[in-house]
Amino acid sequence: MHKIQAWGASAAGKPLAPMSIERREPGPRDVVIEILFCGVCHSDIHQARDEWSGAMFPMIPGHEIVGRVTRVGGEAKKFAVGELAGVGCMVDSCRACGPCTEGLEQFCEKGNAPTYNGTEMDRKTPTYGGYSTEIVVDEGYALRVPTGLDPAGVAPLLCAGITTYSPLRQQGCKPGDRVGVVGLGGLGHMAVKLAASMGAKVTVLSTSAAKEADARRLGAADFVVTKGGNAFERLAGKFDIIVDTVSAPHDYNAYLGLLRPRRAMVLVGAPPAAVPVQPFSLIMGGKQLAGSLIGGIAETQEMLDHCEKHGIVSDIEIIPIQKINEAYERVLASDVRYRFVIDMASLRGPSA
Numbered sequence: 001m002h003k004i005q006a007w008g009a010s011a012a013g014k015p016l017a018p019m020s021i022e023r024r025e026p027g028p029r030d031v032v033i034e035i036l037f038c039g040v041c042h043s044d045i046h047q048a049r050d051e052w053s054g055a056m057f058p059m060i061p062g063h064e065i066v067g068r069v070t071r072v073g074g075e076a077k078k079f080a081v082g083e084l085a086g087v088g089c090m091v092d093s094c095r096a097c098g099p100c101t102e103g104l105e106q107f108c109e110k111g112n113a114p115t116y117n118g119t120e121m122d123r124k125t126p127t128y129g130g131y132s133t134e135i136v137v138d139e140g141y142a143l144r145v146p147t148g149l150d151p152a153g154v155a156p157l158l159c160a161g162i163t164t165y166s167p168l169r170q171q172g173c174k175p176g177d178r179v180g181v182v183g184l185g186g187l188g189h190m191a192v193k194l195a196a197s198m199g200a201k202v203t204v205l206s207t208s209a210a211k212e213a214d215a216r217r218l219g220a221a222d223f224v225v226t227k228g229g230n231a232f233e234r235l236a237g238k239f240d241i242i243v244d245t246v247s248a249p250h251d252y253n254a255y256l257g258l259l260r261p262r263r264a265m266v267l268v269g270a271p272p273a274a275v276p277v278q279p280f281s282l283i284m285g286g287k288q289l290a291g292s293l294i295g296g297i298a299e300t301q302e303m304l305d306h307c308e309k310h311g312i313v314s315d316i317e318i319i320p321i322q323k324i325n326e327a328y329e330r331v332l333a334s335d336v337r338y339r340f341v342i343d344m345a346s347l348r349g350p351s352a
């Protein structure tokens with residue numbers, strides 16, 4: 001074991017502060033990654049504030065990690081020292097159950113090992129995330145990072161990218177489909193870019209009128225403010241796919257009314273409270289309300305390769321780790337354009 005620098009929460013809702021944690025010495029299949037950039041996901045905030053309950057402290061958030069491989073275990077073949085590597089929301093799973101063998105490691109029957117706020121598969125050793133200088137991970141759960149893309153802009157693809165790519169693929173998104181994206185934050189802006197890259201005609205449904213120009217620049221053909229006005233009447237029955245990325249409770253029934261018959265609205269946003277769904281919102285039109293959780297490892301690599309092909313990265317604002325608490329407040333105020341990414345050099349410098 002060796003000590004490294006990190007920032008984390010010592011208890012639910014406490015401001016994040018510097019702390020040191022221990023990383024394991026690399027095993028035969030491990031890679032050691034010097035973390036260059038880590039994205040700030042709204043899930044980091046939900047968990048650091050224990051909004052989904054069951055949080056484990058101290059917590060080092062961060063599951064949108066891009067870094068450089070500095071050491072590889074004796075049997076590790078996937079990476080050479082000096083290459084870029086990414087880590088998303090999982091660092092291990094059982095590798096033997098049905099979901100694991102089908103490339104759905106996120107749904108491992110034994111429970112995957114999340115990158116933070118959980119344990120390794122021994123169910124004892126706590127995992128710590130990417131707001132830190134280094135991570136040690138089994139090479140099978142590390143992703144190859146396209147070299148032609150800005151590594152800071154790639155970091156958010158490891159969660160926001162795969163979380164929106166996967167439901168679009170599951171729903172068979174194809175050229176000409178009308179896709180509604182609810183909420184233009186970190187996930188939402190990736191949903192717009194990815195759906196547009198698949199040839200869909202994208203409409204952003206937002207509570208923030210000021211985001212219209214951005215939505216169009218990101219690839220949306222239409223932008224609708226959902227507060228007030230007649231958006232819900234005007235767009236009734238228009239969409240083939242709706243991806244709902246909103247982090248706070250809101251009325252799903254209203255959005256289900258915007259689907260064409262037999263089509264699906266997929267929830268990826270995870271508000272920490274139950275929301276009533278009226279049976280007739282689904283029965284009328286034979287609609288589906290679905291959910292989606294990140295994506296498997298192979299699908300995450302497929303998403304990164306898709307982004308390389310289409311030149312897609314996240315729109316980011318780079319911050320030093322010392323600004324993380326301020327960044328959390330801005331995310332909560334829907335004031336993020338469109339993902340904060342921590343430059344981890346700030347954690348290695350003299351002021352750290």
Ligand code: NAP
Nearest residue numbers: 042043183184185186187206207208247248269270293294
């Ligand atoms: P984010 O950057 O904060 O974006 C959320 C967006 O939702 C905001 O920008 C805002 O967009 C909209 N919004 C916020 N509060 C709202 C309210 N009260 N009513 C209506 N709209 C509201 O968050 P994110 O990082 O994209 O994450 C979004 C959600 O997805 C979080 O709950 C997160 O935990 C979850 N998540 C799920 C997965 C998964 O695998 N399923 C993975 C990652 C994250 P407008 O200003 O455009 O309205």
Ligand code: ZN
Nearest residue numbers: 041043159160
């Ligand atoms: Zn996330």
Ligand code: ZN
Nearest residue numbers: 094097100108
């Ligand atoms: Zn499994």
